[in-house]
């Protein structure tokens with residue numbers, strides 16, 4: 135003979151068990167989702183709190199520290215001091231990997247035309263993440279961003295993309 139009370143209590147405990155695992159799964163999903171939304175926990179650049187960004191259509195290219203991307207070369211069969219390869223400052227020493235702001239280029243370092251996006255502008259580039267304008271480049275003119283990558287291969291893989299970028303000017 136089955137006891138109707140037992141059945142009810144089994145059903146209740148089964149429901150409770152389901153609830154418990156449901157909340158465990160939700161908590162497991164919510165934490166990474168929150169981290170992904172804030173985007174900041176794993177990155178060195180965060181958007182300014184409480185300020186609404188402007189959406190700007192920009193041409194976004196990738197660059198790295200190499201001579202091809204940053205217009206420098208070495209004399210003495212590639213063994214000498216790095217110097218600026220062309221332009222008005224040709225021949226002047228080049229500090230490789232140091233931005234116009236004096237920071238060391240890293241993921242999140244962005245070069246822009248600083249008459250459009252001044253140094254210190256924070257951007258969010260879809261597929262790249264948060265960045266800060268810390269650098270300039272001779273070829274970076276107008277509505278153009280150059281986002282830094284650790285290798286030339288990755289910079290080339292990014293290519294040239296037109297996209298809407300969230301912009302927080304300083």
Ligand SMILES: [Zn+2]
Pocket residue numbers: 197198199200201202203204285286289
């Ligand atoms: Zn490069």
